[in-house]
Amino acid sequence: MKDKLMNGMLSAAGAMQTQRHLAAIKNAFMSLLPIIIIGSFCTLFSNVICNTTPGFFSLANIPGLSFLGKLNPMFTAANYGTMNFIAIGCVILIAMELGEHYGITDKALPVVALGAYISLCAFTASGKAADGTEVVVTNVLSRVYTNAQGLFVGMFASIAATEIYCRLVKSGKLEIHMPEGVPSNVARSFTILFPSLITVVIISAVGMIFEMATGMTLFNAITAFIQRPLSNILTSFPGYITLIFITTVLWTFGIHGTQVTKAVYEPILLAAFAENEAAYAAGTAIPNIINTPFMSCFSTVTGAGITGGLIIAIMLFSKREDYRAIAKLALPCALFNINEPLTFGLPIVMNPVLAIPFMISPAVSATFAYAMTKIGFCARMVVNAPWTTPPGLMAFLCSGGNIGAAVTQIICILLAFVVYIPFVLIANKQQVVTEE
Incomplete structure (x- = not known):
């Protein structure tokens, strides 16, 4: 009985460790860790070193060190450039990790996965102006889609896009063959043209059909019915x-x-x-x-x-x-x-x-x-x-x-x-x- 239990746990754990999607997610987050640490420490420096708010404990509030407050924009910008783009990095890294599993190392793959993910995002943002009126801004991407709130949808979109892309590329049925004199990098761009196109269009079409059928965007649905309940549990x-x-x-x-x-x-x-x-x-x-x-x-x-x-x-x-x-x-x-x-x-x-x-x-x-x-x-x-x-x-x-x-x-x-x-x-x- 003891051996059977142990073998069962070893088998289940081994399957989880080698499962390609879980392994890609785990490895992607490990690669993303330095960026997360940089962003969080920039926040720490901004508050502990450069904060000039009266009564706030900060080195910048110590007499003679007020010049440190001038460094605050630097740390704020560095934090924004890291912590507010975690979802983007996650999409790119998962695509690279999963692509390597299939033996596909095309540099275009993470860009295709990113394009597929962005196609599921809204391009308008609403807010209130100083006078209280509602304002809608078009042709923008809210940071909701780029920061940690977009992680779950980003993971699903990246995995789906990579699976589609790799299968189309490995099938070899959509290749455009160029003359022998064409440089290899140029020829490769045409080889993956149709797989890239079809991948992004499929993901975008799924998002559009889902929204037409339910009245809710796929991003909002995954966030509401998967990410938020799981977050509440853990x-x-x-x-x-x-x-x-x-x-x-x-x-x-x-x-x-x-x-x-x-x-x-x-x-x-x-x-x-x-x-x-x-x-x-x-x-x-x-x-x-x-x-x-x-x-x-x-x-x-x-x-x-x-x-x-x-x-x-x-x-x-x-x-x-x-x-x-x-x-x-x-x-x-x-x-x-x-x-x-x-x-x-x-x-x-x-x-x-x-x-x-x-x-x-x-x-x-x-x-x-x-x-x-x-x-x-x-x-x-x-x-x-x-x-x-x-x-x-x-x-x-x-x-x-x-x-x-x-x-x-x-x-x-x-x-x-x-x-x-x-x-x-x-x-x-x-x-x-x-x-x-």
């Missing part, structure tokens, strides 16, 4: 705890749970983070507690399972020389949120004694951090710091410089330490029984 406390539990269960079977589930949760949590980042930049209330940096700070700090707590428990309470030796080697890695030496070295994988606290600790930590955020002790996350940022500093940066967030993160590690203690003591007795 950014709710019960849904998030369930996600974390599934991730750690996979880890205990030797499967990289974070990578397996990333394609599912990353778009949702990233969109929630983008909303927080935009609100922080605008100086308005931060809407979401749970988002991407919340996970990094309070669920995977020192590594999945918050194994920094296990290292402390081993160093203080373990009588096993093998555990202590591995913990010493793993400590430098844990400071940068890497825990493979512990996961596979002790091991935690397939070890019931350590697997139990490994699954419990992130849930305890997330619960505590959620409560501290709810009461206002810990600020909501508005910056996406690199995942290798050391504990304490990570939460401080992600919260926009909030001391309470840093304290909360350290306490989360200590809570994990408390959870691991009884199981480290059990491991001590386990060794004695084995020796006897």
